[in-house]
Amino acid sequence: MSLLLTHTRYQFLETVRVPIAVIGNGFFPAASMLFFVVPFAGDDPVGATLATASMMVFAVMSSGLFTHGLGVSEDRSQPWDPYTRTLPAGPWPRFGARILNALAMTLIGLVPVLIVAALFTEATVTPPRFLLAFLALLVASAPFQLLGLFIGYAMPPKAAIAVVQLTLFPMAVGGGLLTSPVNPPAFIDAVAPFLPSRGAVELVWAALGYGTPDTLTLVMFGVWTAAAAVLAAWAYRRDEGNRFS
Amino acid sequence: MAESTTGSTTTSITTTTTSLGPAAGTASGTGTEERTGTLARAVEVTRRYGDVLALDGVSLDIHAGELVGLLGPNGAGKSTLINLFVGLRRPTSGRMELFGGSPADAVRRRGIGVTPQETGLPPTLRVREVVDFTAAHYPRSIERGALLERFGLSGLERRQIGGLSGGQKRRLAVALAFVGDPRLVFLDEPTTGLDVEARRGLWDAIRDFHAEGGTVVLTSHYLEEIEALAERVVVIGHGRVLADGPIAEVQGIAGVRRVALTGGDLPELPGVLRTEREGDRVHLLTTDADALVRRLVRADVPFSDLEIRPTSLEEAFLTITARAPRDA
Numbered sequence A: 001m002s003l004l005l006t007h008t009r010y011q012f013l014e015t016v017r018v019p020i021a022v023i024g025n026g027f028f029p030a031a032s033m034l035f036f037v038v039p040f041a042g043d044d045p046v047g048a049t050l051a052t053a054s055m056m057v058f059a060v061m062s063s064g065l066f067t068h069g070l071g072v073s074e075d076r077s078q079p080w081d082p083y084t085r086t087l088p089a090g091p092w093p094r095f096g097a098r099i100l101n102a103l104a105m106t107l108i109g110l111v112p113v114l115i116v117a118a119l120f121t122e123a124t125v126t127p128p129r130f131l132l133a134f135l136a137l138l139v140a141s142a143p144f145q146l147l148g149l150f151i152g153y154a155m156p157p158k159a160a161i162a163v164v165q166l167t168l169f170p171m172a173v174g175g176g177l178l179t180s181p182v183n184p185p186a187f188i189d190a191v192a193p194f195l196p197s198r199g200a201v202e203l204v205w206a207a208l209g210y211g212t213p214d215t216l217t218l219v220m221f222g223v224w225t226a227a228a229a230v231l232a233a234w235a236y237r238r239d240e241g242n243r244f245s
Numbered sequence B: 001m002a003e004s005t006t007g008s009t010t011t012s013i014t015t016t017t018t019s020l021g022p023a024a025g026t027a028s029g030t031g032t033e034e035r036t037g038t039l040a041r042a043v044e045v046t047r048r049y050g051d052v053l054a055l056d057g058v059s060l061d062i063h064a065g066e067l068v069g070l071l072g073p074n075g076a077g078k079s080t081l082i083n084l085f086v087g088l089r090r091p092t093s094g095r096m097e098l099f100g101g102s103p104a105d106a107v108r109r110r111g112i113g114v115t116p117q118e119t120g121l122p123p124t125l126r127v128r129e130v131v132d133f134t135a136a137h138y139p140r141s142i143e144r145g146a147l148l149e150r151f152g153l154s155g156l157e158r159r160q161i162g163g164l165s166g167g168q169k170r171r172l173a174v175a176l177a178f179v180g181d182p183r184l185v186f187l188d189e190p191t192t193g194l195d196v197e198a199r200r201g202l203w204d205a206i207r208d209f210h211a212e213g214g215t216v217v218l219t220s221h222y223l224e225e226i227e228a229l230a231e232r233v234v235v236i237g238h239g240r241v242l243a244d245g246p247i248a249e250v251q252g253i254a255g256v257r258r259v260a261l262t263g264g265d266l267p268e269l270p271g272v273l274r275t276e277r278e279g280d281r282v283h284l285l286t287t288d289a290d291a292l293v294r295r296l297v298r299a300d301v302p303f304s305d306l307e308i309r310p311t312s313l314e315e316a317f318l319t320i321t322a323r324a325p326r327d328a
Helices: A002-018 A020-039 A045-076 A080-086 A091-120 A127-154 A159-173 A187-194 A197-209 A215-242 B002-018 B022-026 B077-086 B127-135 B144-148 B166-176 B195-209 B223-229 B247-253 B289-299 B311-327
Strands: B037-049 B051-062 B068-069 B093-098 B111-116 B184-188 B214-220 B232-237 B240-246 B256-265 B272-278 B281-286 B303-310
Touching: A002 A020, A002 A091, A002 B127, A002 B289, A020 A045, A045 A080, A045 A091, A045 A127, A045 A159, A045 A197, A045 B111, A080 A091, A080 B111, A091 A127, A127 A197, A127 A215, A127 B022, A159 A187, A159 A197, A187 A197, A187 A215, A197 A215, B022 B223, B037 B077, B051 B077, B051 B214, B051 B240, B068 B077, B068 B223, B068 B240, B077 B093, B077 B214, B127 B144, B127 B166, B166 B195, B195 B223, B214 B223, B256 B289, B281 B289, B289 B303
Parallel strands: B068 B214, B068 B232, B111 B184, B184 B214
Antiparallel strands: B037 B051, B037 B093, B232 B240, B256 B281, B256 B303, B272 B281
């Protein structure tokens, strides 16, 4: 347990001492909020609340995919990472620290979205619902953290950047996070249930008191999470054998 | 280069050996596997990376109190062997043992210290933080101030690693191997990139550790370094152990000379390990340059610009390793 905290602390220090990484983490969701939500749904309390939730799921996806996908991939290209594996600790302190750090980064990424929502939209929420939505966001982050870990352990940094972006944006658009949650286009209705981003956002909407998640969507969310977990574990194990030195 | 240092290093070998003896292994006395005195062991270990055979049936025992130098050209399998010993990789076949268990078991790794390669320390962390991070993994650890002083890093506790010089980073990396008060350290190319003075300082730190009963396994490109530190030398080439013995034995193997001359066709000459041609310049590698020159003169072949040089370590081992498949 103390080793988990030790690893978490030093990983966090490494990250926050490069401020641009932290700023970049919060920029995309906040900017999307300003461009896509404020002008179109800012005046409608329900629309603004749902759209803010969508942007938060987008922030959660972005943090999970970028923090792990890029972070792990870059760490692996440095000799420090294999060194830490020779220290007398199993894989869990490092793995756990990565996840705690990604959650911390997620929280940091959510703050700008919250600020924009509070200042420029009519979005409203009660404190218990806010807490519930926060828990739902943690659950929602699971498949994206795991996909991020898979990408990070499976690819070199340059490939990881491209793959993270190719994963993040289609999933965000296809899941209906960047379009009106009230009246989505037909193609999104068709593909959304099969994407983990949809299950994630429906969980958060439900936590906020809007609708119940669709069964198919939830099942697909579970399938994505399980598949991503298998892929991440596979990539982690494979990593040992494929690097030549 | 290697030639010029042989004289001074021979004396240091004798001084280190006097402080050692068969009883050295009992100095640390905390383990339970003292029965055999073997701290680490490779048994018929083979490791492949895809099509590349990095280690080919290697067996090696590391005994308590030894200072073992692993020697060999780049790509010979030295780093792979170290990576297997410290649990970073698993053998394709065969078995690795560390303190009587598996190196993959974190508890076994409490007794070892490892140096991160090159300058791979996280640049945003401070010196103090990296030392404390490593120390947090061990039940006992060396006091930070004493450790940094031993490696010439006093007063740099608050410095970010990105702001250290190359030599300071290297010394910090080596110091990390000793943080957890280990019984056995693995030092992979510990002094690469250091100037002569810094290198000697590190040698002293390694010798001190060894004199207190610590066991050391180190790899190096520098024959000089192995000569100065190691008492037992293991030569690795093409993934095999080609020689394993006291330093003098391996110094003999490395005593290959390069005889270069300008001339035409040469008769078959005994004692030539390898012949290379470069235009009308002929390079002959031999362990006995004197005898070869006598034969050349006696054979009455026309030649000019005779030159005799010690081979680099790399050349010597290429020669030895080229012979290896026949010998094995």
